Each structure stands twice: as C-alpha cells, then as structure tokens.
Amino acid sequence: MKKSLLLCLTFIFSYNVHSSEQVCSKDMVSSNAFNNFILIQEQSFNDDIKKVYMHIESKDDYINNNSHVEFDDCGALLKLRNNRIIKTRNKNHVLVVQVNTVMDKNDVNWDYNMTFKMHTLEQGGSAKNLMIQEMKGKFLTGSDGKINKAEDTSNIFVGNNHEFGRSVTEFLIDDKGRLSESKRVSTLKNDNVNTVYNYDSQNRLIQTSSGSTTEEFTYGNDNRELSSKKVQKFFTTETTTTTCNNWNKFGRCTNAKQNISILINGNKGDGAHIYKHLADVKYTYVY
Numbered sequence: 001m002k003k004s005l006l007l008c009l010t011f012i013f014s015y016n017v018h019s020s021e022q023v024c025s026k027d028m029v030s031s032n033a034f035n036n037f038i039l040i041q042e043q044s045f046n047d048d049i050k051k052v053y054m055h056i057e058s059k060d061d062y063i064n065n066n067s068h069v070e071f072d073d074c075g076a077l078l079k080l081r082n083n084r085i086i087k088t089r090n091k092n093h094v095l096v097v098q099v100n101t102v103m104d105k106n107d108v109n110w111d112y113n114m115t116f117k118m119h120t121l122e123q124g125g126s127a128k129n130l131m132i133q134e135m136k137g138k139f140l141t142g143s144d145g146k147i148n149k150a151e152d153t154s155n156i157f158v159g160n161n162h163e164f165g166r167s168v169t170e171f172l173i174d175d176k177g178r179l180s181e182s183k184r185v186s187t188l189k190n191d192n193v194n195t196v197y198n199y200d201s202q203n204r205l206i207q208t209s210s211g212s213t214t215e216e217f218t219y220g221n222d223n224r225e226l227s228s229k230k231v232q233k234f235f236t237t238e239t240t241t242t243t244c245n246n247w248n249k250f251g252r253c254t255n256a257k258q259n260i261s262i263l264i265n266g267n268k269g270d271g272a273h274i275y276k277h278l279a280d281v282k283y284t285y286v287y
Contacts, residue, residue, distance in 0.1 A: 024074035031145035032075040037179060038147045038171060039077050039103065039110060039139065040069060043225070047250040049075075051286035056258060058279035061087055063260070072105075079104045080112075088275075094121040110139040112152075132157045147171055154188065167191055178203065224251045237263040242281060256281040 036042035049071055056065035067082040080103040088095040096119050103112040116133040137152025150169040167186035174180040184193045198207040208215045215230040227243045239261045244253040258279040265272050
C-alpha cells in the first residue's frame with residue numbers, strides 16, 4: 001500500500017530461470033527486493049510481478065495521481081513514472097501543486113528526476129507561478145548490489161529568486177539486513193532529514209518517522225497489509241489514512257479507500273479549520 005506497496009524484509013527465495021533465460025540467484029533477488037524497498041517501498045510478495053499501475057482520484061478533484069512501475073525478470077526496478085496533482089480551493093483562487101517523477105535503471109544504479117510546481121489559478125483563469133523545484137539525482141549501489149547512497153542536486157525558483165542545493169543521503173542497515181535509517185544532508189536549510197524505520201517481531205515494517213512526518217502500518221493475521229496512516233506536520237497538519245478493501249491471490253492490494261484530513265490553525269484567535277477528502281485507490285498488476 002503506501003502509494004504502492006510495503007516491504008516485509010524476509011527473503012526466502014529459490015533459484016528461478018525465467019522465459020528470457022535470465023538466472024536469478026538468491027543474492028540477486030534479495031538485493032533487488034531491498035533496493036525496491038528504498039526506491040518505491042515495494043513489498044516482497046514472492047510473485048513474478050512485471051508491471052504495477054496505481055491510480056488515486058477523489059470525486060472533489062482534490063487529488064489525481066497516476067503511477068506506473070516496471071520490473072525485470074529478477075524483480076529489479078526498471079523504470080517508474082509518477083504524476084501527482086493536488087488542488088486546494090478557496091473563495092478567490094485554486095492552489096495547484098504538481099509533482100512529476102521519472103526514474104530509470106542505469107546499469108547498477110538508478111537515475112531520477114523530480115519536478116515540483118506550485119501555482120495559483122485566479123477566478124479569471126490566469127495562472128501565477130509561486131514555486132518551481134527541479135531535482136536530478138542518482139541512487140548508488142555498493143559492491144553487494146544494494147543501494148547505500150543517493151546524491152542529488154536541486155534548483156529552486158521562487159519569483160525572481162533562485163537557490164541551488166546539493167544533498168547526499170546515506171542508507172543504513174541493522175543486524176538483520178533491514179533498512180534501519182536514512183540520513184539526508186543538504187546544503188539547503190530545510191532539506192536535512194533523518195528517517196527511522198521500525199519493524200515488528202515478524203520483520204514487518206510498522207513505522208517510519210522523520211522530523212515532520214510519521215507513517216504507521218497495520219497487518220492482518222495472513223500478513224496482508226490492512227491500512228496505513230501518514231501524518232505530516234508543516235504549517236498545516238495533514239493526515240492520510242489508506243485502508244485496503246480487496247487483495248489479489250498473492251496478497252497485493254487491488255482496491256483501497258483514502259481518507260485525507262487537513263487541519264489549518266486559525267489566525268488571531270480564529271478556530272482551526274478542517275478539510276476532508278475521500279479518494280479511491282486502484283492497483284493493476286501485470287504478471
């Protein structure tokens with residue numbers, strides 16, 4: 001789930017020879033599963049997945065998200081395409097936030113580009129750009145084939161102002177081979193983030209936490225993920241709860257509901273305002 005799919009890092013695989021004659025060793029499949037957890041938070045279902053499509057849409061036009069991911073015969077991510085649009089309306093204008101992400105495998109590493117755009121649409125139809133961020137980076141692997149670092153650069157434009165940033169993210173593992181922490185160090189003031197990953201006794205991810213964001217996950221007795229809850233605190237508090245309703249035979253979620261609640265504190269003694277949105281989430285899988 002969690003905008004795609006979540007990882008229980010227990011790797012029990014046998015050798016597989018697929019139709020393309022590619023031999024997938026245990027170490028190769030294990031490394032691919034670990035990398036997919038970092039790249040897209042993909043859960044290991046021990047199925048021969050080739051493509052995943054995800055669509056999130058609310059009837060009030062608040063959110064529209066389309067994602068497409070492809071894997072090779074041994075489970076390595078080949079490419080990702082994601083487009084996310086958020087529209088917030090008030091009396092005078094519509095605030096539009098659009099995020100486009102492109103990721104492609106490049107030999108043993110992954111290149112990615114992300115564009116973040118924020119603009120307003122006025123009542124007369126005119127648009128005003130507020131902010132643009134263009135990020136370009138690479139996920140890097142170590143000698144064991146597992147991702148251990150990411151490097152990226154950013155160009156941020158706000159009005160006539162331009163700011164350039166460079167960052168490095170390190171990925172740490174615990175004594176069980178699970179991702180335990182990511183440490184992001186950036187030249188940009190508000191871009192330094194440490195994220196901690198917590199697991200239960202069955203090696204299932206149950207929580208991630210950083211300075212402003214916490215996400216929690218619940219599971220059923222059959223190990224299927226039931227729900228996730230994400231809380232982001234900035235100048236607003238946004239809570240997103242995603243609950244799966246249907247699964248395929250491998251335990252992958254096929255349909256879910258997403259409840260989004262946004263809390264905005266009032267100014268000068270005004271009470272807080274809460275805005276709620278309901279979205280449908282649909283996953284399509286190709287084997």
